[in-house]
Amino acid sequence: MGGTDLEIRMATDGDRAWIHRLRHEVYARELGQHPTNEQGVLADALDEANVYLVAAHGGERSGFVSVTPPWAGRYAIDKYLRRDDHGLPGDGGLFEIRILTVEPGRRGSSAAPLLMYAALRWTAAHGGRHVVALGRAGILGMYLAAGLSRTGVPVRSGAVDFELLTGDVAALTEHAVTRYGGMLRTLEPRLRWRLGFPFLPGADGCEHGGASVGALGHRFDTLAAHGDVVPADVLDAWFPPAPGVLDALGRHPDRLARTSPPATADGLIEQVAESRGIPAAAVAVGAGSSDLIFRAFRGLLTPASKVLLLDPAYGEYGHVTERVIGCRADRFPLRRADGWRVDLDRLQDVLRRRYDLVVIVNPNNPTGVHVEPGDLRRILETAPGETRFWIDEAYLEYSGEGRSLESFAVASGNTVVCKSLSKMYALSGLRAAYLAASPGFAAETRRWTPPWALGLPAQIAAVHALRDPGYYATRWSQTHELRAGLAADLRSAGPDLHIHESTGNFLLLTLPPHGVDAAGLVRACRRRGVYLRDLSALSPAFEGRTVRIAVRDAAANTRIATAVAESVGG
Structure with missing residues (x-):
């Protein structure tokens, strides 16, 4: 893998024609899974809902993999078997990894395993808990090396034999880090990873706190900088503790x-x-x-x-x-x-x-x-x-x-x-x-x-x-007013934004299906000093399109609404 100029990214509109042509060359001409056609193009009904990830070497596309998320409403495996008959989970956390395809000249390179890993990371970043795949018999070992489990359920499509494979996302992630962690860490500096979430998973698999905490500094040496950002990604109170609290803490801090x-x-x-x-x-x-x-x-x-x-x-x-x-x-x-x-x-x-x-x-x-x-x-x-x-x-x-x-x-x-x-x-x-x-x-x-x-x-x-319930009752009431004002400003930030108010000190903003996604909005707002929480990894129910926004004071709320408007508009 050393020395290769390797990139992993989301497929663009310009990649789609190449994907359809390569699918036809591999699955129609080479493998005989589908009949050939004069156009030399192979597509299917799931293409609109599928997510395609692309690998490129030195700027040349070398392979792709597809992920079908649960919000697509159906999976490719539904053409061949009934999910209920095989114990596949129906809790909304099932993602299908499919059509792993590499250009003939790049087979045996790092493209295929990295695309498999990228599909796993994309699934985890969007709340997936389980994956299913149809592993082609000829390359079954690659799927098993990735940690997927055999079910023994055969599937025949055209002239090609497959087997139904399953896996738990958290267990697959742990397997990847345990078995291939050294190689992944060595590769990371030389890899252009453009998927909007970290290449390597967090230490314990559970995200704690928000990215705005980073403004404190790893050793708390940039505390002053925290005042320059809007930490709307964490649900800390926007108001100070009661006066009695501050007075008690302010007296004799050395003794405390x-x-x-x-x-x-x-x-x-x-x-x-x-x-x-x-x-x-x-x-x-x-x-x-x-x-x-x-x-x-x-x-x-x-x-x-x-x-x-x-x-x-x-x-x-x-x-x-x-x-x-x-x-x-x-x-x-x-x-x-x-x-x-x-x-x-x-x-x-x-x-x-x-x-x-x-x-x-x-x-x-x-x-x-x-x-x-x-x-x-x-x-x-x-x-x-x-x-x-x-x-x-x-x-x-x-x-x-x-x-x-x-x-x-x-x-x-x-x-x-x-x-x-x-x-x-x-x-x-x-x-x-x-x-x-x-x-x-x-x-x-x-x-x-x-x-x-x-x-x-x-x-x-x-x-x-x-001991001061009156102070906090006032602050909680003010929070409702601030939240309503923030919601109104956000509704004006874009015509297709959906705002869901809560009873708490936060609200949800859901983006339309086409355009910037939650990760993109979070990145764009962060460049403006405003931190929001991308909820994609928490649950597939958010479809990668929802952010949580904590209520802050009036001035900070204005900055939030302005940052969102500029980010979705530009």
Whole structure:
């Protein structure tokens, strides 16, 4: 591979004619899978929905691969077999990799394996969880080397024999990095990778935080630069903590830095209990909700467990259940056409399949849709007896007062409510959260909590924040006004933009099918100092066209709308 001028990119309109001619030469003339034709062109009905990735050596096109995403509505394999008969997942996360084709003079080069890898990375970057492919018998070894699994299901097309192959995207990614990581890292500096997402996956397969965090500097040596960007890719509060919080933190900062905190955060637990009207014995605290998720789920689940997650929803839950614990996670699909609403009757039917744990983020992140507490209680009360529920209320207070299920969770025995103080109380940098559950579950969580889990500044800040509900209620109300203003400005940014307002401190912007995609919009806005969150990797439901935008102050919101208008218009 050394010394080659190799490029991997999305196919352009100019590439399509070449793709159709090469397909005809290989699959009609060379292999006899299809009849030849006078035009020397081979296309099919999926071409409009397919995504083509192209490899080029020294500027000359050398090969291509196609990916059929689930939003195409059908797959090439549907011509040959019934998906239901072969256990192929129907959760919306299935992508088909097909028509891997290389020019005759480039066979045996790096083109084919790199195109396979590119198809995997594109699938992962668009929320894919499973892939399916028809592996040609003559080159089956290449597919198996990539980590795909044989099903033993033969498929005959024309004069060519294929076999149905499947794979889990996360497992395939891990396989690629483990087996070929050294080669990939060596190749990366010499490769022109033009696909809009990183060549190599993240360290743990779960994206945390936003790209705007990079303005802090790797060693926090560019903190001042953070004020020059609009960090609308993270859901940190736009407003400062309550005055009492700032006053408490501002007094004797040297002492706060050098003094050990209370080992078990009893004062914070008592304040949570008093503010929420629940027993202190039913509360466990942590350094942010992720801390509680990791600690609590290790006691709730084993690799044999079965979990139900909303899709789309906060990605940490899929990461912890599937990649950390290794259990099965089914998805309950939410649809843009339904306004991302949770269909409770359909959910009640699905729960008859008996899950060990059901995770509901309410309001949901990133869709921002809120389920009324009475409706949600009905689901919790009528579920099969062995089913437990984890209700994430990180953004609940934006939906109004008196909507939490904390008291229900304390008394129910089958429900845990997780509450982040980071986002609602402008304490993201300090990390504080708690859960409300039966006293037995809370005690077990506390048992697995290391001493001094929350630093002294975090404990002090959280206590003072909970003591000033009036300040935060005002700020939450202002957030609604700012969000409505931002939504109106974004609707004016382009005639084909779809804006979905949430009940939280964010909204969704969906781009039309043709034109700039979510990754392109994010890149264009970033050049203008505005950071947005591309949701493509979170779920296939977003079709690579949706970004999440956090509400900021009025001046920053104006910058966001201007950057979007300039990016989609130019």
